[in-house]
Amino acid sequence: MNDRLIQLGKSSTMRTLLKRLGFPNLPQALTRSIHPWEEHPLKDQIIVTGQIRASTLTETIAAIVARLGATALIHGDKSIYNIFHSVGAGYGRLPQFLSKDEMPEKSFQAMIFDATDIQHPEELNLVYSFFHDYLRSLSRCGRVIVVTRSPESMSDIPSATCARALEGFVRAMSREIGFNGSTANIIYVDAKAQDRLAPVVRFLVSPRSAYITGQPLYISGQVQMKTSPSNTRPLDQKVALVTGSAQGIGAAIARSMAREGAQVIIMDRPSEEIAAAKLAAEIQGTLLLCDITDVSAGDQIIETIGKKFTGIDIIVHNAGITRDKLLVNMKPEIWDQVLDVNLRSILRVNEKIIPKMRESGRMVCLSSVSGIAGNRGQTNYSTSKAGVIGYVKTLAPAVANRGIAVNAVAPGFIETQMTARIPFATREVARRLSNLNQGGQPEDVAETVTFLSSPGASGLSGQVLRICGGALIGA
Amino acid sequence: MSTMNSSQRRAVIIGGVRTPFVRAFGDFTPLSTIDLGAAVVRGLLHKYPIAWKDIDSMIWSGVILPSDTVNIGREILFDVGLPMEIEAYTITRVCTSSLCAITLASAAIERGEADVMIAGGSDSTSNAEVKMPATLVHKAAPVFLNPKSTVKDYFRMLTSLNPKKDLIPQRPAIKERLTGELMGESAEKMAKRNQISREAQDSFAYQSHTRAAKAIETGRFSDEVIPVETPNGKTVFTDNIVRGDTSIEKLGKLKPVFAKDGTLTAGNSSSLTDGASAVLLMNEEKAKSLGFQPLATMRSWSYDAVDPTDQLLIGPAISMPKAMIRAGMKRDDIDLIDIHEAFAAQVLSVLKMLNSDQFAKDRLNLEKAFGEIKPENINIHGGSVALGHPFAATGARMVITMANELKLSGKSTALLGICGAGALSAAAVMEAV
Numbered sequence: 001m002n003d004r005l006i007q008l009g010k011s012s013t014m015r016t017l018l019k020r021l022g023f024p025n026l027p028q029a030l031t032r033s034i035h036p037w038e039e040h041p042l043k044d045q046i047i048v049t050g051q052i053r054a055s056t057l058t059e060t061i062a063a064i065v066a067r068l069g070a071t072a073l074i075h076g077d078k079s080i081y082n083i084f085h086s087v088g089a090g091y092g093r094l095p096q097f098l099s100k101d102e103m104p105e106k107s108f109q110a111m112i113f114d115a116t117d118i119q120h121p122e123e124l125n126l127v128y129s130f131f132h133d134y135l136r137s138l139s140r141c142g143r144v145i146v147v148t149r150s151p152e153s154m155s156d157i158p159s160a161t162c163a164r165a166l167e168g169f170v171r172a173m174s175r176e177i178g179f180n181g182s183t184a185n186i187i188y189v190d191a192k193a194q195d196r197l198a199p200v201v202r203f204l205v206s207p208r209s210a211y212i213t214g215q216p217l218y219i220s221g222q223v224q225m226k227t228s229p230s231n232t233r234p235l236d237q238k239v240a241l242v243t244g245s246a247q248g249i250g251a252a253i254a255r256s257m258a259r260e261g262a263q264v265i266i267m268d269r270p271s272e273e274i275a276a277a278k279l280a281a282e283i284q285g286t287l288l289l290c291d292i293t294d295v296s297a298g299d300q301i302i303e304t305i306g307k308k309f310t311g312i313d314i315i316v317h318n319a320g321i322t323r324d325k326l327l328v329n330m331k332p333e334i335w336d337q338v339l340d341v342n343l344r345s346i347l348r349v350n351e352k353i354i355p356k357m358r359e360s361g362r363m364v365c366l367s368s369v370s371g372i373a374g375n376r377g378q379t380n381y382s383t384s385k386a387g388v389i390g391y392v393k394t395l396a397p398a399v400a401n402r403g404i405a406v407n408a409v410a411p412g413f414i415e416t417q418m419t420a421r422i423p424f425a426t427r428e429v430a431r432r433l434s435n436l437n438q439g440g441q442p443e444d445v446a447e448t449v450t451f452l453s454s455p456g457a458s459g460l461s462g463q464v465l466r467i468c469g470g471a472l473i474g475a
Numbered sequence: 476m477s478t479m480n481s482s483q484r485r486a487v488i489i490g491g492v493r494t495p496f497v498r499a500f501g502d503f504t505p506l507s508t509i510d511l512g513a514a515v516v517r518g519l520l521h522k523y524p525i526a527w528k529d530i531d532s533m534i535w536s537g538v539i540l541p542s543d544t545v546n547i548g549r550e551i552l553f554d555v556g557l558p559m560e561i562e563a564y565t566i567t568r569v570c571t572s573s574l575c576a577i578t579l580a581s582a583a584i585e586r587g588e589a590d591v592m593i594a595g596g597s598d599s600t601s602n603a604e605v606k607m608p609a610t611l612v613h614k615a616a617p618v619f620l621n622p623k624s625t626v627k628d629y630f631r632m633l634t635s636l637n638p639k640k641d642l643i644p645q646r647p648a649i650k651e652r653l654t655g656e657l658m659g660e661s662a663e664k665m666a667k668r669n670q671i672s673r674e675a676q677d678s679f680a681y682q683s684h685t686r687a688a689k690a691i692e693t694g695r696f697s698d699e700v701i702p703v704e705t706p707n708g709k710t711v712f713t714d715n716i717v718r719g720d721t722s723i724e725k726l727g728k729l730k731p732v733f734a735k736d737g738t739l740t741a742g743n744s745s746s747l748t749d750g751a752s753a754v755l756l757m758n759e760e761k762a763k764s765l766g767f768q769p770l771a772t773m774r775s776w777s778y779d780a781v782d783p784t785d786q787l788l789i790g791p792a793i794s795m796p797k798a799m800i801r802a803g804m805k806r807d808d809i810d811l812i813d814i815h816e817a818f819a820a821q822v823l824s825v826l827k828m829l830n831s832d833q834f835a836k837d838r839l840n841l842e843k844a845f846g847e848i849k850p851e852n853i854n855i856h857g858g859s860v861a862l863g864h865p866f867a868a869t870g871a872r873m874v875i876t877m878a879n880e881l882k883l884s885g886k887s888t889a890l891l892g893i894c895g896a897g898a899l900s901a902a903a904v905m906e907a908v
Binding site: 039063087088089090091092 | 665668669670782784785786789824827828831832833834835836837
């Protein structure tokens with residue numbers, strides 16, 4: 001399960017040697033964090049900021065940067081600098097000004113470009129020149145974030161055109177900086193959803209989003225938001241159910257959530273009892289041994305919740321299987337099994353438990369890049385995972401008025417038991433076909449699911465967030 | 476003693492005294508923190524003659540507490556010769572300690588636990604214990620404590636000792652355990668982040684020294700400071716750290732002490748000091764019946780904490796507005812402001828944050844900042860940079876000076892702010908009675 005090339009790449013002599021010999025770059029070991037959320041994730045680090053012009057978002061971004069504990073290095077005019085200065089003074093994080101042609105002295109951790117006020121395609125040149133000038137000094141495992149308005153909320157055609165153009169820009173840029181472990185993503189913010197931006201930026205700029213790159217995220221105000229979210233222990237007092245959590249990605253999700261304060265119900269088949277019980281003991285969670293395809297699964301879940309808790313806040317549908325076979329060779333049982341576990345049981349169970357979800361609840365369903373792009377031998381799997389996408393997109397608006405956000409994550413190649421069984425050659429190729437040139441870790445999925453389950457993710461609903469390291473397949 | 480549930484009781488400060496504040500390893504070196512505390516309590520009772528049996532209890536405080544007698548308050552009581560039925564406990568809340576002792580005493584009196592209380596604090600930096608490494612005790616104690624240990628056991632134990640790790644004592648330092656930073660290093664970071672210049676810091680230090688020197692010269696402190704006799708036969712009458720003859724040029728020549736290119740120097744930081752201070756509090760009714768004229772009351776207070784890794788000493792910028800809100804008062808209702816000067820840079824950073832709307836929004840949930848406070852409008856008789864900072868004694872010093880100032884000037888209200896190690900802070904609003 002170990003990616004040998006990442007291990008090799010940690011030695012600088014190896015890197016130089018292989019480079020001299022003309023080999024392509026070894027994958028960069030990614031900086032990850034499995035520590036609890038901290039108040040200042042980018043403490044004492046530098047973020048370079050740029051913009052088309054001052055916008056309604058400038059002050060919000062200034063506050064985000066200061067609250068991250070970072071210093072802003074501002075590329076722009078004095079009016080922007082003054083806004084950042086008056087905000088930063090309250091945190092003892094005064095910005096620095098980057099005048100034209102001035103290069104930053106040392107490399108910096110992140111770049112944030114505010115394109116909210118982009119009006120016509122000529123202004124795309126400002127985006128080009130900002131990144132052309134400074135991208136080189138982005139440190140390893142750096143972060144690039146472009147923020148703009150969603151094309152739908154833009155009043156005129158040229159602005160909407162530019163907004164969509166920026167997605168192509170970010171996708172291409174992410175393919176260029178991935179060799180270094182750096183990621184680039186674009187956030188589309190709806191007109192009235194500015195107050196939901198901060199937690200999303202915090203997540204994307206932190207090491208927790210190490211395997212997300214080249215992705216668009218859409219922030220809207222459709223989900224009711226009651227209280228302002230906290231930056232630490234976000235899942236305090238929350239009850240969460242994670243299906244299929246005895247091992248692999250599910251177990252990582254359960255651990256991550258428990259670490260952030262949630263009380264987790266670990267659900268898996270009775271055959272997984274030992275692993276599941278061990279995990280339950282480790283994170284002081286509740287054990288529920290039940291096959292999700294049981295007709296009574298929903299009732300069993302409700303019964304378990306009723307025994308110890310007063311309600312359920314978070315539901316993660318992680319249970320899933322693969323039974324790969326070319327369609328013409330696929331026996332009916334195999335087709336049926338995969339559809340049943342991966343898709344039908346979700347609808348069955350949700351019918352019972354969604355009415356029991358508390359206000360401001362969260363649901364995350366595991367899809368896959370296979371559901372987006374299809375995969376040879378996976379007609380059953382891709383069908384089920386694409387079904388999850390459709391389900392999430394249509395369920396989200398239906399529960400938004402209860403403050404419940406529903407999203408899907410689509411992992412790419414993640415190093416688990418499941419992918420370890422893939423034959424070597426295929427596995428190697430699958431690993432390398434992404435911007436980051438490596439497979440992801442279960443933690444990458446876990447941290448993203450935890451984030452999507454937090455109160456701060458109220459701006460994201462009905463989304464499919466790929467955790468694929470910028471895989472080359474699909475979009 | 477009144478019943479516990481009496482309402483409308485008000486605790487008042489009759490008055491207080493302090494020892495001179497002397498630079499560490501000076502004339503007060505032979506006096507332990509208990510000796511200094513005993514001297515100041517004797518002085519207090521000499522100045523305010525009350526029947527000793529009328530005293531209900533004592534709350535003392537210290538930061539450097541001797542490990543063999545941690546409850547120094549009780550030992551002070553024994554040394555002074557007070558009745559042993561007077562209970563006494565000792566608290567530590569770092570540099571806010573004696574302010575905390577005073578507000579605890581106020582709360583106890585107002586709750587009906589007591590009618591007459593002494594509250595104060597003392598610290599002898601000169602007598603800070605220098606500890607042998609714990610590993611020495613771990614290795615040696617089992618052998619010493621075992622009655623069956625043989626010469627061979629002792630020999631084996633002695634040879635197992637590592638001279639470097641087990642035998643070299645640690646030098647005491649004012650360091651945060653969490654971050655490993657010296658307090659001065661944390662303050663240096665604050666100076667950089669809030670852009671407090673060397674000039675501004677030296678200017679403030681100059682203000683502190685000249686004002687304190689003037690207060691001593693004009694006899695303003697003569698009512699508050701009691702002479703202390705040392706075992707060498709010498710009697711100390713005044714604070715000896717204050718430099719009335721300093722100048723901004725002289726301060727400018729000092730080298731930075733906490734960072735190579737830093738701005739904090741010995742001149743604009745508070746010094747290691749020995750000293751003690753004590754305050755007499757009473758229930759207002761009792762004070763009247765005994766014929767005492769109280770000076771002031773602790774109208775409100777606030778104790779808070781911030782993140783030690785993010786501006787260690789910024790706490791007063793949170794505590795001071797909170798104490799004001801609790802007193803139902805606004806910025807303009809305050810006549811006097813006294814802020815403990817751990818470092819000039821720290822005071823100036825706090826003043827900056829008190830004037831920041833963003834800070835108020837983010838940390839206090841208020842729309843507007845507390846307000847602008849010019850450095851020259853605080854600490855009218857100087858502060859810790861000039862007078863010194865015997866850690867636990869500082870809070871009570873500030874209360875005593877402000878209480879007297881309210882009486883002398885006829886003003887009504889004073890706001891106090893103190894920062895402390897571990898990122899704690901305290902503030903209190905005093906009102907003349």
